[in-house]
Amino acid sequence: MDSKNIHESKTVRTVVFTISIVIIMLILLFVGMNIGTHRARFAGQFGQNYERNFMGPRDGMMGGFFDNERLPGGHGVIGEILSINLPQIIITGPDNLEKTVLVSTSTVIRQFQTNITSSELKIGDFVVIIGNPNNNGQVEARLVRVMPSPSQ
Numbered sequence: 001m002d003s004k005n006i007h008e009s010k011t012v013r014t015v016v017f018t019i020s021i022v023i024i025m026l027i028l029l030f031v032g033m034n035i036g037t038h039r040a041r042f043a044g045q046f047g048q049n050y051e052r053n054f055m056g057p058r059d060g061m062m063g064g065f066f067d068n069e070r071l072p073g074g075h076g077v078i079g080e081i082l083s084i085n086l087p088q089i090i091i092t093g094p095d096n097l098e099k100t101v102l103v104s105t106s107t108v109i110r111q112f113q114t115n116i117t118s119s120e121l122k123i124g125d126f127v128v129i130i131g132n133p134n135n136n137g138q139v140e141a142r143l144v145r146v147m148p149s150p151s152q
Contacts, residue, residue, distance in 0.1 A: 077101055077129040077139055080149075086118055088138075091127065100138040101129050111146040118144075126150065 079093030089101045103109070103118045110116065121127075126149045131141040 075130065075132060075139070077127075077131075079127070081121060081123050081125045081127060084121055084123060089121065089141075091129065100136075101131070101144075102134070102138050102140045103144065104140070107131075107141045107144060109144040109146070116146070121146070 077091045077093060077099045079091040079099070081089055082092045082098060083090040087103050089103060091099050091101055093099065107118070108115065109118060109121070111120075121144070126147050128145045128147055129139060129141050130143045130145075131139040134140050
């Protein structure tokens with residue numbers, strides 16, 4: 001058999017074709033095993049976390065959020081709106097300290113799933129605010145979230 005015509009041999013073509021099929025089948029087996037492993041891991045973790053996913057945390061939706069260790073620092077404020085004099089809002093938190101929050105036109109204000117405007121905020125609303133502190137000790141709000149009062 002001439003080495004130049006080896007690629008034309010029926011035996012060589014059959015061997016190359018068979019090896020290619022085996023390699024493709026091994027690749028498919030490996031991919032299937034990985035998909036199965038990920039699905040099994042997800043199913044196991046889903047079962048372990050079912051109660052938390054569908055019934056909420058054991059200590060309520062706020063989950064002990066008002067413990068002093070869990071209060072946000074300078075980047076956030078939690079509490080009730082005490083006064084509104086836009087762009088400033090005064091918030092009184094569970095520690096009975098008044099904090100000044102600055103609301104700008106770029107601040108996102110949400111109540112449940114709806115975006116609202118700063119003019120729709122009311123004294124007595126319970127809010128969670130995330131922002132950045134400035135040099136005057138105020139929080140420049142990036143997000144204001146109107147929440148149900150924790151007493152409800």
